[in-house]
Amino acid sequence: MSQVRCPVCSKPMNFQARSEWPDFPFCSLRCKRIDLGKWLNENYRITSESNSIIEDPDISEEEP
Numbered sequence: 001m002s003q004v005r006c007p008v009c010s011k012p013m014n015f016q017a018r019s020e021w022p023d024f025p026f027c028s029l030r031c032k033r034i035d036l037g038k039w040l041n042e043n044y045r046i047t048s049e050s051n052s053i054i055e056d057p058d059i060s061e062e063e064p
Contacts, residue, residue: 002014002015002016004025006025006026006027006028006031007025007026007031007035008026008027008031008034008035009027009031011027013027
């Protein structure tokens with residue numbers, strides 16, 4: 001049996017297979033929707049390591 005915690009409310013969940021928990025890794029549809037709302041409101045962000053544009057030397061800006 002595995003035990004994990006819901007990433008939104010930290011409720012402990014015990015289960016043997018993921019099929020037993022349809023909203024995995026969340027404890028409920030409510031927590032799943034709360035997490036989605038945080039992504040949509042940009043509370044979570046994936047940042048890039050660099051904001052600079054990498055130029056490809058094989059691509060020329062002039063057209064042939």
